[in-house]
Amino acid sequence: MAFVFQYTKDGTAPQTKYYKAAAVTITKGELLYFSSGYVTNATFGNCDTNTVAGVAEETKVCSAGDLVPVQANRSAVYRVGTADTMAQDYVGYNCALASVTTITSNTNETDKDGVCRIEKYIDTDEADVSINYYSPTEA
Numbered sequence: 285m286a287f288v289f290q291y292t293k294d295g296t297a298p299q300t301k302y303y304k305a306a307a308v309t310i311t312k313g314e315l316l317y318f319s320s321g322y323v324t325n326a327t328f329g330n331c332d333t334n335t336v337a338g339v340a341e342e343t344k345v346c347s348a349g350d351l352v353p354v355q356a357n358r359s360a361v362y363r364v365g366t367a368d369t370m371a372q373d374y375v376g377y378n379c380a381l382a383s384v385t386t387i388t389s390n391t392n393e394t395d396k397d398g399v400c401r402i403e404k405y406i407d408t409d410e411a412d413v414s415i416n417y418y419s420p421t422e423a
Contacts, residue, residue, distance in 0.1 A: 285365030286313020286385040287339045290412055292359040293403075299357035303337055305346035314340045314384040315399070315415070316354060323354060328384040331399045336417055361403050361412050372405045378416065387413060 289298060303316075306324040310316065316323040317334040325340070338356035346352060366389040367382030374389045378398020382388045387400055389411055404412035 285363075285410065286311070287315055287362040287364050287413075288313060289339070289355055290361045290363050292357055293361060293414070294359045296357060296359060298355055298360065300341060300353050301338065301356040302351045303354055305344070305348070305350050305352045307346060307348040309345045310340045310343065310352055311385075312340050312343045315381065316340055316352075316384075322348065323352065325384045328381045331381055331384075336399065336415055338415070338417075356417075358417050359414070361414050363406065363410055364400070364413055365410055366408075369408050370402075370405060370411050371408070374411070375402050375405055377402045379413070387411065 303323040306322040308324050314325045316325055316337045317331045318337050323337045338354040341353040341355050365386045367386045368390050370389040377392040379400050380388045380391050381399050400413040402411050403414055
């Protein structure tokens with residue numbers, strides 16, 4: 285399951301920004317981050333050490349510099365699958381990614397390592413999350 289937009293916490297409309305992409309294939313619903321001035325999905329683990337750009341709004345095979353639409357609203361909440369067993373106790377956790385389309389819900393990361401914050405328990409396989417857009421090194 286990918287990151288699927290649900291609503292914004294402050295009632296604002298979804299916000300799309302267009303960023304230059306690296307030479308990668310981007311799939312709608314993937315979490316993207318900035319690397320060398322481009323957005324990319326190349327290695328999801330790098331989301332822990334780079335600034336997250338947002339969620340891809342379309343699937344596209346990109347050449348370096350192609351513009352791609354990215355959902356970048358800081359108050360957006362997304363439904364996402366978990367790579368482990370989600371529990372109500374994990375609501376409020378800053379969690380790591382298991383891939384560019386799933387989270388590891390049972391990790392309560394420090395603010396500087398957590399990519400997403402769990403906002404709501406849905407079931408054992410899904411949660412609603414917001415994205416920590418700051419650079420983890422600044423936390």
